[in-house]
Amino acid sequence: MNSLFQKPLTIITGHYGSGKTEIAVNLAIAAAKSYQVVLADLDIVNPYFRSREQLNKLKPYHVEVIGSALMNSTLELPALTYNVIAKKNQENTRTIIDLGGDGIGAKQMSKYSKSIHLAEYELFLVVNVNRPETKHCEGVLFHKESIEQQSNMKITGILNNTHLLKETTEEDVFRGMTICQQVSQKTKIPFLGSFALETLSRQMMKKKLQKPVWPIELHMREQWMS
Amino acid sequence: MNKVLMKGNEAVCEAAIRAGCRYFFGYPITPQNEIPEYMSKVMPENGGVFLQAESEVAAINMVYGAVGAGGRVMTSSSSPGMSLKQEGISYIAGAELPCVIVNMMRGGPGLGSIQPGQADYFQSTRGGGNGDYRHIVYAPASIQEMVDLTMEAFDIADLYRIPVLVLGDGMIGQMMEAVEFKSIKPIELPDKDWITDGTKEIRQPRIINSLYLDPDELYAHNLRLEKKHALIESREVRFETQGLENAEVVCVAYGTTSRVVKNAIEELEAEGIKVGIIRPITLWPFPDKAFDEISDTTKALLTVEMSMGQMIDDVKIASKGRWPVHFYGKSGGLVPTPTGVKESVKKIMGGK
Known part of the structure:
Protein backbone atom coordinates (compact mmCIF):
# COMPACT_ATOMS: atom_id res chain seq x y z
CA MET A 1 0.00 0.00 0.00
CA ASN A 2 3.04 2.22 0.55
CA SER A 3 3.29 2.86 -3.19
CA LEU A 4 0.04 4.83 -2.91
CA PHE A 5 1.50 7.64 -0.81
CA GLN A 6 4.89 8.24 -2.40
CA LYS A 7 3.98 11.82 -3.32
CA PRO A 8 3.25 14.59 -0.80
CA LEU A 9 -0.43 14.78 -1.74
CA THR A 10 -2.77 11.83 -2.25
CA ILE A 11 -6.31 12.70 -3.26
CA ILE A 12 -8.97 10.01 -3.12
CA THR A 13 -12.17 10.39 -5.09
CA GLY A 14 -15.00 8.13 -6.19
CA HIS A 15 -18.77 7.92 -6.21
CA TYR A 16 -20.44 7.53 -2.86
CA GLY A 17 -20.50 3.85 -2.08
CA SER A 18 -17.16 3.36 -3.76
CA GLY A 19 -15.59 3.22 -0.32
CA LYS A 20 -13.27 6.17 -0.92
CA THR A 21 -13.57 7.42 2.65
CA GLU A 22 -12.62 4.01 4.05
CA ILE A 23 -9.65 3.94 1.70
CA ALA A 24 -8.60 7.46 2.70
CA VAL A 25 -8.75 6.47 6.38
CA ASN A 26 -6.88 3.20 5.75
CA LEU A 27 -4.18 5.00 3.76
CA ALA A 28 -3.81 7.64 6.47
CA ILE A 29 -3.27 4.96 9.11
CA ALA A 30 -0.77 3.10 6.92
CA ALA A 31 1.12 6.27 6.04
CA ALA A 32 1.28 7.33 9.68
CA LYS A 33 3.77 4.53 10.32
CA SER A 34 6.44 6.47 8.42
CA TYR A 35 5.17 10.04 8.05
CA GLN A 36 3.40 12.93 9.72
CA VAL A 37 -0.08 12.52 8.23
CA VAL A 38 -2.82 15.06 7.61
CA LEU A 39 -6.21 13.66 6.58
CA ALA A 40 -8.31 16.40 5.02
CA ASP A 41 -12.03 15.74 4.74
CA LEU A 42 -13.18 17.70 1.70
CA ASP A 43 -16.36 15.68 1.26
CA ILE A 44 -19.18 18.18 1.23
CA VAL A 45 -21.56 15.93 -0.69
CA ASN A 46 -22.44 13.46 2.04
CA PRO A 47 -23.86 14.60 5.35
CA TYR A 48 -23.24 11.22 7.04
CA PHE A 49 -20.28 8.84 7.47
CA ARG A 50 -17.52 11.35 6.98
CA SER A 51 -13.87 10.76 7.80
CA ARG A 52 -13.88 13.60 10.35
CA GLU A 53 -16.27 11.50 12.45
CA GLN A 54 -13.41 9.08 13.03
CA LEU A 55 -11.36 11.70 14.82
CA ASN A 56 -11.14 9.66 18.01
CA LYS A 57 -10.21 6.42 16.28
CA LEU A 58 -7.43 8.18 14.41
CA LYS A 59 -5.93 9.85 17.47
CA PRO A 60 -3.75 6.89 18.50
CA TYR A 61 -2.21 6.88 15.01
CA HIS A 62 -1.28 10.58 15.28
CA VAL A 63 -3.23 11.44 12.16
CA GLU A 64 -4.28 15.08 12.04
CA VAL A 65 -7.84 15.37 10.73
CA ILE A 66 -8.99 18.60 9.11
CA GLY A 67 -12.62 19.15 8.11
CA SER A 68 -14.62 22.16 7.08
CA ALA A 69 -17.43 21.79 9.61
CA LEU A 70 -18.09 24.78 11.77
CA MET A 71 -17.52 24.18 15.45
CA ASN A 72 -17.87 20.43 15.16
CA SER A 73 -21.47 20.76 13.94
CA THR A 74 -23.13 19.52 10.76
CA LEU A 75 -22.90 23.04 9.35
CA GLU A 76 -20.54 23.17 6.45
CA LEU A 77 -18.25 25.82 5.06
CA PRO A 78 -17.12 24.28 1.79
CA ALA A 79 -13.60 25.59 2.04
CA LEU A 80 -10.41 24.41 3.66
CA THR A 81 -7.66 26.51 5.10
CA TYR A 82 -4.81 26.87 2.68
CA ASN A 83 -2.73 25.06 5.27
CA VAL A 84 -3.86 21.77 3.85
CA ILE A 85 -2.17 22.44 0.57
CA ALA A 86 0.77 24.21 2.19
CA LYS A 87 1.57 21.09 4.22
CA LYS A 88 2.61 19.36 1.04
CA ASN A 89 5.83 21.34 1.16
CA GLN A 90 6.71 20.17 4.65
CA GLU A 91 9.28 17.47 4.78
CA ASN A 92 8.24 14.01 5.89
CA THR A 93 4.54 14.95 5.67
CA ARG A 94 1.84 13.19 3.72
CA THR A 95 -1.50 14.84 3.09
CA ILE A 96 -4.42 12.62 2.19
CA ILE A 97 -7.53 14.33 0.88
CA ASP A 98 -10.94 12.65 1.00
CA LEU A 99 -12.71 14.38 -1.87
CA GLY A 100 -16.50 14.45 -2.43
CA GLY A 101 -18.14 11.68 -4.38
CA ASP A 102 -18.84 13.16 -7.81
CA GLY A 103 -18.21 16.11 -10.13
CA ILE A 104 -19.87 18.49 -7.68
CA GLY A 105 -17.68 17.24 -4.86
CA ALA A 106 -14.55 17.29 -7.02
CA LYS A 107 -15.11 20.97 -7.76
CA GLN A 108 -13.68 21.67 -4.29
CA MET A 109 -10.23 20.86 -5.68
CA SER A 110 -10.37 23.31 -8.59
CA LYS A 111 -9.36 26.30 -6.47
CA TYR A 112 -6.18 24.52 -5.40
CA SER A 113 -5.37 22.97 -8.77
CA LYS A 114 -3.16 25.86 -9.93
CA SER A 115 -0.89 25.58 -6.92
CA ILE A 116 -0.33 21.85 -7.24
CA HIS A 117 2.12 20.42 -9.75
CA LEU A 118 1.64 17.07 -11.38
CA ALA A 119 4.81 15.83 -9.73
CA GLU A 120 3.40 16.54 -6.28
CA TYR A 121 0.15 14.66 -6.27
CA GLU A 122 -1.75 11.50 -7.03
CA LEU A 123 -5.48 11.64 -7.73
CA PHE A 124 -6.94 8.19 -7.40
CA LEU A 125 -10.34 7.17 -8.69
CA VAL A 126 -11.94 4.49 -6.50
CA VAL A 127 -14.28 2.18 -8.41
CA ASN A 128 -16.95 -0.16 -7.07
CA VAL A 129 -18.69 -1.89 -9.95
CA ASN A 130 -21.41 -3.13 -7.57
CA ARG A 131 -22.69 0.46 -7.54
CA PRO A 132 -25.34 0.89 -10.25
CA GLU A 133 -23.74 4.08 -11.70
CA THR A 134 -20.33 2.48 -12.19
CA LYS A 135 -21.47 -1.01 -13.18
CA HIS A 136 -19.94 -0.76 -16.65
CA CYS A 137 -16.87 0.78 -18.23
CA GLU A 138 -19.00 3.61 -19.70
CA GLY A 139 -20.28 4.64 -16.29
CA VAL A 140 -16.76 4.80 -14.86
CA LEU A 141 -15.55 6.80 -17.86
CA PHE A 142 -18.41 9.29 -17.48
CA HIS A 143 -17.57 9.63 -13.83
CA LYS A 144 -13.87 10.14 -14.56
CA GLU A 145 -14.61 12.87 -17.12
CA SER A 146 -16.88 14.76 -14.76
CA ILE A 147 -14.35 14.63 -11.91
CA GLU A 148 -11.50 15.81 -14.12
CA GLN A 149 -13.54 18.64 -15.61
CA GLN A 150 -14.79 19.91 -12.28
CA SER A 151 -11.53 19.55 -10.35
CA ASN A 152 -9.36 20.81 -13.16
CA MET A 153 -6.94 18.00 -12.32
CA LYS A 154 -5.98 14.70 -13.97
CA ILE A 155 -6.72 11.33 -12.46
CA THR A 156 -3.41 9.50 -12.06
CA GLY A 157 -4.50 6.03 -10.99
CA ILE A 158 -7.46 3.67 -10.74
CA LEU A 159 -8.19 1.65 -7.61
CA ASN A 160 -10.63 -1.24 -7.62
CA ASN A 161 -12.72 -1.40 -4.47
CA THR A 162 -15.58 -3.55 -5.75
CA HIS A 163 -17.43 -4.79 -2.71
CA LEU A 164 -20.74 -5.69 -1.11
CA LEU A 165 -19.45 -4.91 2.38
CA LYS A 166 -19.07 -8.14 4.34
CA GLU A 167 -20.83 -10.16 1.62
CA THR A 168 -17.99 -9.49 -0.85
CA THR A 169 -16.66 -12.52 -2.73
CA GLU A 170 -13.61 -13.11 -4.92
CA GLU A 171 -15.88 -12.92 -7.92
CA ASP A 172 -16.81 -9.32 -7.02
CA VAL A 173 -13.16 -8.27 -6.83
CA PHE A 174 -12.31 -9.99 -10.13
CA ARG A 175 -15.29 -8.40 -11.88
CA GLY A 176 -14.09 -5.01 -10.65
CA MET A 177 -10.55 -5.73 -11.88
CA THR A 178 -11.83 -6.51 -15.37
CA ILE A 179 -13.75 -3.23 -15.63
CA CYS A 180 -10.87 -1.22 -14.15
CA GLN A 181 -8.50 -2.76 -16.68
CA GLN A 182 -10.89 -1.81 -19.51
CA VAL A 183 -11.02 1.75 -18.20
CA SER A 184 -7.25 1.77 -17.92
CA GLN A 185 -6.82 0.63 -21.53
CA LYS A 186 -9.18 3.31 -22.82
CA THR A 187 -7.77 6.16 -20.75
CA LYS A 188 -4.11 5.14 -20.43
CA ILE A 189 -4.46 5.78 -16.69
CA PRO A 190 -2.71 2.97 -14.80
CA PHE A 191 -4.79 0.45 -12.85
CA LEU A 192 -2.89 0.13 -9.61
CA GLY A 193 -4.60 -2.58 -7.60
CA SER A 194 -7.60 -3.65 -5.54
CA PHE A 195 -8.79 -3.54 -1.97
CA ALA A 196 -10.59 -6.28 -0.02
CA LEU A 197 -11.32 -7.15 3.60
CA GLU A 198 -8.35 -8.82 5.25
CA THR A 199 -9.33 -12.51 4.91
CA LEU A 200 -10.33 -12.11 1.29
CA SER A 201 -7.23 -10.08 0.54
CA ARG A 202 -4.98 -12.77 2.04
CA GLN A 203 -6.78 -15.49 0.10
CA MET A 204 -6.42 -13.56 -3.17
CA MET A 205 -2.79 -12.55 -2.69
CA LYS A 206 -1.93 -16.28 -2.72
CA LYS A 207 -2.98 -16.40 -6.36
CA LYS A 208 0.01 -14.45 -7.66
CA LEU A 209 -2.10 -11.84 -9.43
CA GLN A 210 -0.53 -9.14 -11.58
CA LYS A 211 -1.83 -6.37 -9.34
CA PRO A 212 -1.98 -6.33 -5.55
CA VAL A 213 -5.12 -6.84 -3.46
CA TRP A 214 -4.47 -4.71 -0.37
CA PRO A 215 -6.25 -5.44 2.91
CA ILE A 216 -8.76 -2.84 4.10
CA GLU A 217 -10.31 -2.42 7.52
CA LEU A 218 -13.78 -0.92 7.97
CA HIS A 219 -13.53 2.08 10.27
CA MET A 220 -16.63 3.98 9.18
CA ARG A 221 -19.27 1.34 9.93
CA GLU A 222 -20.48 0.86 13.46
CA GLN A 223 -20.40 -2.68 14.72
CA TRP A 224 -24.20 -2.92 14.81
CA MET A 225 -24.43 -2.16 11.11
CA SER A 226 -23.08 -5.54 10.06
CA MET B 1 -27.33 -13.49 -6.87
CA ASN B 2 -28.15 -10.08 -8.29
CA LYS B 3 -27.11 -7.85 -5.47
CA VAL B 4 -26.04 -4.26 -5.80
CA LEU B 5 -24.72 -1.85 -3.20
CA MET B 6 -27.16 0.98 -2.63
CA LYS B 7 -27.83 3.81 -0.27
CA GLY B 8 -31.20 3.48 1.45
CA ASN B 9 -32.49 6.65 -0.20
CA GLU B 10 -31.70 5.32 -3.66
CA ALA B 11 -32.96 1.81 -2.97
CA VAL B 12 -36.38 3.03 -1.82
CA CYS B 13 -36.76 4.85 -5.16
CA GLU B 14 -35.73 1.84 -7.20
CA ALA B 15 -38.23 -0.27 -5.24
CA ALA B 16 -40.99 2.26 -5.95
CA ILE B 17 -40.22 2.34 -9.67
CA ARG B 18 -40.26 -1.46 -9.82
CA ALA B 19 -43.60 -1.46 -8.01
CA GLY B 20 -45.06 0.67 -10.79
CA CYS B 21 -44.79 4.10 -9.18
CA ARG B 22 -44.72 6.66 -11.99
CA TYR B 23 -45.31 9.95 -10.20
CA PHE B 24 -43.10 11.56 -7.62
CA PHE B 25 -43.68 14.96 -6.07
CA GLY B 26 -41.29 16.21 -3.44
CA TYR B 27 -39.25 18.97 -1.93
CA PRO B 28 -35.62 18.60 -0.84
CA ILE B 29 -34.61 18.17 2.79
CA THR B 30 -31.60 16.42 4.36
CA PRO B 31 -31.14 13.49 5.06
CA GLN B 32 -33.39 12.26 2.25
CA ASN B 33 -32.17 14.40 -0.67
CA GLU B 34 -30.96 11.42 -2.66
CA ILE B 35 -34.63 10.41 -3.06
CA PRO B 36 -35.70 13.41 -5.19
CA GLU B 37 -32.26 13.37 -6.86
CA TYR B 38 -32.63 9.72 -7.89
CA MET B 39 -36.28 10.16 -8.90
CA SER B 40 -35.45 13.17 -11.05
CA LYS B 41 -33.10 10.96 -13.05
CA VAL B 42 -35.04 7.70 -13.13
CA MET B 43 -38.68 8.81 -13.47
CA PRO B 44 -38.26 10.33 -16.98
CA GLU B 45 -36.33 7.21 -18.08
CA ASN B 46 -39.35 5.14 -17.08
CA GLY B 47 -41.98 7.34 -18.67
CA GLY B 48 -42.92 8.82 -15.32
CA VAL B 49 -43.15 12.28 -13.84
CA PHE B 50 -40.77 13.86 -11.35
CA LEU B 51 -41.76 17.24 -10.08
CA GLN B 52 -39.97 19.33 -7.51
CA ALA B 53 -42.79 21.21 -5.85
CA GLU B 54 -42.48 24.68 -4.36
CA SER B 55 -43.04 23.27 -0.86
CA GLU B 56 -43.94 20.12 1.04
CA VAL B 57 -47.53 21.37 1.25
CA ALA B 58 -47.67 21.64 -2.52
CA ALA B 59 -46.03 18.23 -2.99
CA ILE B 60 -48.55 16.34 -0.83
CA ASN B 61 -51.44 18.09 -2.58
CA MET B 62 -49.98 17.07 -5.93
CA VAL B 63 -49.99 13.52 -4.56
CA TYR B 64 -53.66 14.00 -3.65
CA GLY B 65 -54.46 15.04 -7.21
CA ALA B 66 -52.38 12.41 -8.97
CA VAL B 67 -53.71 9.45 -6.95
CA GLY B 68 -57.20 10.83 -7.46
CA ALA B 69 -56.55 10.51 -11.19
CA GLY B 70 -55.47 6.89 -10.70
CA GLY B 71 -51.67 7.10 -10.65
CA ARG B 72 -49.23 5.20 -8.45
CA VAL B 73 -47.67 8.04 -6.51
CA MET B 74 -44.95 8.59 -3.94
CA THR B 75 -43.63 11.54 -1.98
CA SER B 76 -40.86 11.72 0.57
CA SER B 77 -39.51 14.05 3.20
CA SER B 78 -37.84 14.24 6.58
CA SER B 79 -39.30 15.26 9.93
CA PRO B 80 -39.96 19.04 9.64
CA GLY B 81 -41.11 18.51 6.06
CA MET B 82 -43.43 15.74 7.23
CA SER B 83 -45.06 18.19 9.64
CA LEU B 84 -45.97 20.34 6.66
CA LYS B 85 -47.46 17.36 4.83
CA GLN B 86 -49.83 16.37 7.63
CA GLU B 87 -52.78 18.43 6.41
CA GLY B 88 -52.56 16.79 2.99
CA ILE B 89 -52.22 13.32 4.52
CA SER B 90 -55.39 13.90 6.55
CA TYR B 91 -57.22 14.95 3.35
CA ILE B 92 -55.91 11.89 1.46
CA ALA B 93 -56.92 9.57 4.31
CA GLY B 94 -60.30 11.31 4.51
CA ALA B 95 -60.87 10.94 0.78
CA GLU B 96 -59.71 7.29 1.05
CA LEU B 97 -56.92 7.48 -1.48
CA PRO B 98 -53.86 5.22 -1.77
CA CYS B 99 -50.34 6.62 -1.77
CA VAL B 100 -46.88 5.85 -0.41
CA ILE B 101 -45.02 8.38 1.73
CA VAL B 102 -41.41 8.03 2.90
CA ASN B 103 -40.09 9.78 6.01
CA MET B 104 -36.36 9.60 6.76
CA MET B 105 -36.59 10.94 10.29
CA ARG B 106 -34.09 13.41 11.76
CA GLY B 107 -33.66 15.02 15.15
CA GLY B 108 -36.37 17.41 16.38
CA PRO B 109 -38.47 19.24 17.43
CA GLY B 110 -38.67 22.15 15.03
CA LEU B 111 -35.82 22.25 12.56
CA GLY B 112 -33.85 20.00 14.91
CA SER B 113 -30.78 18.57 13.19
CA ILE B 114 -29.89 16.62 10.07
CA GLN B 115 -28.73 13.59 12.04
CA PRO B 116 -30.97 10.51 12.52
CA GLY B 117 -33.92 10.35 14.90
CA GLN B 118 -37.05 8.36 15.75
CA ALA B 119 -38.98 11.17 17.36
CA ASP B 120 -41.79 11.22 14.78
CA TYR B 121 -43.41 8.11 16.25
CA PHE B 122 -46.34 10.06 17.67
CA GLN B 123 -46.77 12.04 14.47
CA SER B 124 -46.67 8.85 12.39
CA THR B 125 -48.94 6.63 14.46
CA ARG B 126 -51.34 9.04 16.14
CA GLY B 127 -52.51 10.88 13.03
CA GLY B 128 -50.29 13.92 12.59
CA GLY B 129 -53.18 15.71 10.91
CA ASN B 130 -56.72 16.36 12.09
CA GLY B 131 -59.61 13.98 12.41
CA ASP B 132 -60.29 10.31 13.08
CA TYR B 133 -57.91 8.64 10.68
CA ARG B 134 -55.12 6.10 10.64
CA HIS B 135 -52.60 5.03 8.09
CA ILE B 136 -50.29 2.05 7.83
CA VAL B 137 -46.71 2.61 9.05
CA TYR B 138 -43.88 0.30 7.99
CA ALA B 139 -40.63 0.54 9.96
CA PRO B 140 -37.85 -1.27 8.07
CA ALA B 141 -34.63 -2.17 9.90
CA SER B 142 -32.47 -2.78 6.84
CA ILE B 143 -32.28 -1.49 3.32
CA GLN B 144 -33.35 -4.87 1.97
CA GLU B 145 -36.41 -4.84 4.21
CA MET B 146 -37.22 -1.28 3.13
CA VAL B 147 -37.05 -2.35 -0.51
CA ASP B 148 -39.35 -5.34 0.09
CA LEU B 149 -41.86 -3.35 2.16
CA THR B 150 -41.93 -0.42 -0.28
CA MET B 151 -42.65 -2.73 -3.20
CA GLU B 152 -45.58 -4.19 -1.26
CA ALA B 153 -46.69 -0.82 0.10
CA PHE B 154 -48.22 0.29 -3.21
CA ASP B 155 -50.43 -2.81 -3.41
CA ILE B 156 -51.43 -2.54 0.25
CA ALA B 157 -52.28 1.14 -0.25
CA ASP B 158 -54.45 0.25 -3.26
CA LEU B 159 -56.08 -2.68 -1.47
CA TYR B 160 -57.34 -0.57 1.44
CA ARG B 161 -57.32 2.85 -0.26
CA ILE B 162 -55.16 4.24 2.50
CA PRO B 163 -51.81 6.06 2.71
CA VAL B 164 -48.85 3.87 3.64
CA LEU B 165 -45.93 5.52 5.42
CA VAL B 166 -42.48 3.96 5.09
CA LEU B 167 -40.75 5.23 8.21
CA GLY B 168 -36.97 5.17 8.12
CA ASP B 169 -34.45 7.46 9.71
CA GLY B 170 -31.40 9.33 8.46
CA MET B 171 -29.26 6.28 9.13
CA ILE B 172 -31.43 3.97 6.98
CA GLY B 173 -31.51 6.66 4.29
CA GLN B 174 -27.79 7.31 4.22
CA MET B 175 -26.22 3.94 4.88
CA MET B 176 -25.21 1.50 2.18
CA GLU B 177 -26.13 -2.14 2.08
CA ALA B 178 -26.28 -4.94 -0.45
CA VAL B 179 -29.79 -5.25 -1.88
CA GLU B 180 -31.64 -7.47 -4.25
CA PHE B 181 -34.87 -6.51 -6.02
CA LYS B 182 -37.08 -9.57 -5.88
CA SER B 183 -40.38 -9.64 -7.70
CA ILE B 184 -43.29 -9.65 -5.26
CA LYS B 185 -46.30 -11.90 -5.36
CA PRO B 186 -49.07 -9.93 -7.04
CA ILE B 187 -52.24 -9.63 -4.99
CA GLU B 188 -55.71 -9.25 -6.42
CA LEU B 189 -56.66 -5.60 -6.30
CA PRO B 190 -60.14 -4.09 -6.65
CA ASP B 191 -60.88 -2.00 -9.76
CA LYS B 192 -60.20 1.69 -9.28
CA ASP B 193 -63.83 2.61 -9.94
CA TRP B 194 -63.47 5.86 -8.07
CA ILE B 195 -60.78 7.68 -10.04
CA THR B 196 -61.45 11.02 -11.71
CA ASP B 197 -60.09 10.27 -15.16
CA GLY B 198 -62.81 11.96 -17.22
CA THR B 199 -66.43 10.88 -17.76
CA LYS B 200 -65.84 10.34 -21.50
CA GLU B 201 -69.51 11.29 -21.64
CA ILE B 202 -70.52 7.75 -20.73
CA ARG B 203 -70.75 8.01 -16.95
CA GLN B 204 -71.63 10.40 -14.18
CA PRO B 205 -68.82 12.61 -12.86
CA ARG B 206 -67.00 11.29 -9.80
CA ILE B 207 -66.06 13.54 -6.94
CA ILE B 208 -63.11 13.05 -4.60
CA ASN B 209 -63.53 15.03 -1.41
CA SER B 210 -63.18 14.88 2.35
CA LEU B 211 -65.96 17.38 3.11
CA TYR B 212 -69.22 16.08 4.64
CA LEU B 213 -71.39 18.95 5.84
CA ASP B 214 -74.21 16.69 7.01
CA PRO B 215 -73.21 15.33 10.46
CA ASP B 216 -74.97 12.02 9.84
CA GLU B 217 -73.11 11.57 6.60
CA LEU B 218 -69.75 12.38 8.20
CA TYR B 219 -70.52 10.02 11.07
CA ALA B 220 -71.34 7.25 8.59
CA HIS B 221 -68.03 8.02 6.84
CA ASN B 222 -66.19 7.87 10.21
CA LEU B 223 -67.78 4.50 10.94
CA ARG B 224 -66.76 3.20 7.52
CA LEU B 225 -63.16 4.32 8.11
CA GLU B 226 -63.20 2.75 11.57
CA LYS B 227 -64.33 -0.56 10.07
CA LYS B 228 -61.49 -0.37 7.56
CA HIS B 229 -58.99 0.36 10.35
CA ALA B 230 -60.25 -2.68 12.28
CA LEU B 231 -59.84 -4.85 9.18
CA ILE B 232 -56.26 -3.65 8.73
CA GLU B 233 -55.56 -4.26 12.42
CA SER B 234 -56.77 -7.84 12.04
CA ARG B 235 -54.83 -8.58 8.85
CA GLU B 236 -51.77 -6.39 8.42
CA VAL B 237 -49.85 -6.59 11.70
CA ARG B 238 -46.19 -7.47 11.16
CA PHE B 239 -43.45 -8.06 13.67
Missing part, protein backbone atom coordinates in the same frame (compact mmCIF):
# COMPACT_ATOMS: atom_id res chain seq x y z
CA GLU B 240 -40.37 -10.12 14.35
CA THR B 241 -39.47 -11.78 17.63
CA GLN B 242 -36.17 -13.31 18.64
CA GLY B 243 -35.08 -15.15 21.76
CA LEU B 244 -38.32 -14.71 23.74
CA GLU B 245 -38.03 -18.20 25.19
CA ASN B 246 -36.38 -18.05 28.66
CA ALA B 247 -35.66 -14.35 28.24
CA GLU B 248 -35.18 -12.47 31.50
CA VAL B 249 -35.73 -9.10 29.85
CA VAL B 250 -37.47 -8.43 26.53
CA CYS B 251 -36.46 -5.37 24.53
CA VAL B 252 -38.84 -3.62 22.16
CA ALA B 253 -37.23 -1.63 19.35
CA TYR B 254 -37.87 -0.80 15.70
CA GLY B 255 -35.84 0.22 12.67
CA THR B 256 -32.19 1.19 13.12
CA THR B 257 -32.46 0.93 16.90
CA SER B 258 -33.47 -2.74 16.71
CA ARG B 259 -30.08 -3.49 15.14
CA VAL B 260 -28.28 -1.82 18.00
CA VAL B 261 -30.40 -3.89 20.41
CA LYS B 262 -29.69 -7.16 18.58
CA ASN B 263 -26.00 -6.41 18.77
CA ALA B 264 -26.30 -5.84 22.54
CA ILE B 265 -28.36 -9.05 22.94
CA GLU B 266 -25.56 -11.09 21.35
CA GLU B 267 -23.01 -9.58 23.70
CA LEU B 268 -25.27 -10.14 26.73
CA GLU B 269 -25.81 -13.76 25.73
CA ALA B 270 -22.03 -14.26 25.76
CA GLU B 271 -22.15 -13.02 29.36
CA GLY B 272 -24.91 -15.52 30.16
CA ILE B 273 -27.76 -13.00 30.26
CA LYS B 274 -30.75 -14.02 28.19
CA VAL B 275 -32.57 -11.13 26.51
CA GLY B 276 -35.20 -11.30 23.76
CA ILE B 277 -36.55 -8.73 21.34
CA ILE B 278 -39.90 -7.78 19.87
CA ARG B 279 -39.37 -5.76 16.71
CA PRO B 280 -42.53 -4.13 15.38
CA ILE B 281 -42.40 -3.96 11.57
CA THR B 282 -45.78 -2.22 11.43
CA LEU B 283 -45.98 0.60 13.97
CA TRP B 284 -49.62 1.01 13.06
CA PRO B 285 -51.18 -1.44 13.40
CA PHE B 286 -49.03 -2.06 16.48
CA PRO B 287 -48.21 -5.74 17.15
CA ASP B 288 -50.07 -6.08 20.48
CA LYS B 289 -50.30 -9.82 19.98
CA ALA B 290 -46.50 -10.21 19.95
CA PHE B 291 -46.58 -9.51 23.69
CA ASP B 292 -48.65 -12.64 24.30
CA GLU B 293 -45.61 -14.67 23.19
CA ILE B 294 -43.49 -13.40 26.09
CA SER B 295 -42.54 -16.27 28.39
CA ASP B 296 -43.01 -16.62 32.18
CA THR B 297 -39.29 -16.09 32.76
CA THR B 298 -39.47 -12.45 31.68
CA LYS B 299 -39.33 -9.95 34.53
CA ALA B 300 -39.43 -6.66 32.64
CA LEU B 301 -39.61 -4.95 29.25
CA LEU B 302 -37.10 -2.42 27.94
CA THR B 303 -38.15 -0.05 25.17
CA VAL B 304 -35.22 1.33 23.20
CA GLU B 305 -35.76 4.32 20.93
CA MET B 306 -33.83 7.06 19.17
CA SER B 307 -36.07 9.56 20.95
CA MET B 308 -37.00 10.59 24.47
CA GLY B 309 -39.61 7.80 24.56
CA GLN B 310 -42.68 7.65 22.33
CA MET B 311 -43.30 4.02 21.31
CA ILE B 312 -43.11 3.23 25.02
CA ASP B 313 -46.77 4.37 25.23
CA ASP B 314 -47.80 1.62 22.81
CA VAL B 315 -45.59 -0.88 24.61
CA LYS B 316 -47.39 -0.04 27.87
CA ILE B 317 -50.79 -0.43 26.21
CA ALA B 318 -49.78 -3.76 24.67
CA SER B 319 -48.21 -5.08 27.86
CA LYS B 320 -51.51 -4.53 29.74
CA GLY B 321 -49.65 -4.03 33.00
CA ARG B 322 -48.14 -7.53 32.92
CA TRP B 323 -44.55 -6.31 33.18
CA PRO B 324 -42.81 -3.12 34.29
CA VAL B 325 -41.77 -1.14 31.21
CA HIS B 326 -38.37 0.59 31.25
CA PHE B 327 -36.83 2.96 28.76
CA TYR B 328 -33.42 3.62 27.24
CA GLY B 329 -32.98 6.09 24.45
CA LYS B 330 -30.85 8.77 22.87
CA SER B 331 -32.03 11.76 20.96
CA GLY B 332 -30.84 14.90 19.26
CA GLY B 333 -29.27 13.01 16.38
CA LEU B 334 -27.35 10.55 18.55
CA VAL B 335 -27.85 6.80 18.12
CA PRO B 336 -28.37 4.54 21.17
CA THR B 337 -25.33 2.33 21.70
CA PRO B 338 -25.06 -1.42 22.38
CA THR B 339 -23.21 -0.50 25.60
CA GLY B 340 -26.11 1.71 26.68
CA VAL B 341 -28.59 -1.13 26.06
CA LYS B 342 -26.43 -3.57 28.02
CA GLU B 343 -26.12 -1.19 30.96
CA SER B 344 -29.89 -0.64 31.02
CA VAL B 345 -30.57 -4.38 30.99
CA LYS B 346 -28.12 -4.97 33.83
CA LYS B 347 -29.62 -2.11 35.85
CA ILE B 348 -33.11 -3.61 35.46
CA MET B 349 -31.86 -7.04 36.52
CA GLY B 350 -29.91 -5.65 39.45
CA GLY B 351 -32.96 -3.80 40.66
CA LYS B 352 -35.00 -7.05 40.53
